[in-house]
Amino acid sequence: MDEICRLCPRRCGARRAGGARGRCGAGACARLYRWGLHFGEEPPVSGKRGSGCLFFSHCTMDCIYCQNTKWSRRGAGEDMSVETLAGAMRVLAVDDGAENWNLVSPTPYMPFIRDAARILAKEGVKLPFVWNSSGYETIETLEEYKDFCDVALFDLRYSKDETATAASSAPGYVAAARAAAKWAWERENCTPIYRLLVLPGHADEAVENLRWIARELSSEATVSIMSQYTPCADAAAHPPFDRRVTEAEYAAVTEAAADLGFENGWIQGFEASRAGDSLFGDDMPPGHGKVGKN
């Protein structure tokens, strides 16, 4: 990897190869929390055989409500050499028969993922890549690693930077996520899916992002509107993130999607906002195995 890390929009410049940790917490090697088949992603991502998810530790975002806080923000996971990471990817492809490699929050580790993929390619082990991202990306990194983005599963989480800063300590999120969304839209050989997680008290931001997609990309874009927000981690101390979305808030977003002419994608049922079944969080153990609640 480069001497100083500028892989994400924080561009913190950490000298990770020399032993320093970045703002995200990532160090000199990949760190993976869990890897296994997941059947709960959007239908073309899970497919019939399941998506081969790799949950990386130390997300570049820092969301106060993150359901995966144990590894995304607190850094739980296993440090891995490139060979060990290739081993985890091999298990997903060969033993588990995954449809794809679904890289969840991979940005700090893209150099290692590329090296691992090269090892596997020499063995003839190849799968499509899903880049599963908060959307907090730089165009430079996306370009450098474009071969790892057959499917861009990108969030558009906020449309106001003050919310992104307060809830995710992610300055410049809106411009970064929209530039990433546009990059995915304009790239050949990339299938973009835009996820809009409706946040309590901030449904207007999901509506604004739908308007942005319709205006700047196309209302033919594939969107995945999600009701499943559940107050986890530090959310209890940060209203309105301490509650679930209301039916009226969710309806405002789904009705806006219809009004704007979106027809491609998925709208999670409102009942998912009460089920909590799709959340991972503290219940999911580390290592290889099923992805989801036990």
Ligand code: SF4
């Ligand atoms: S990926 Fe992590 S280490 Fe690299 S620039 Fe972003 S915060 Fe810093």
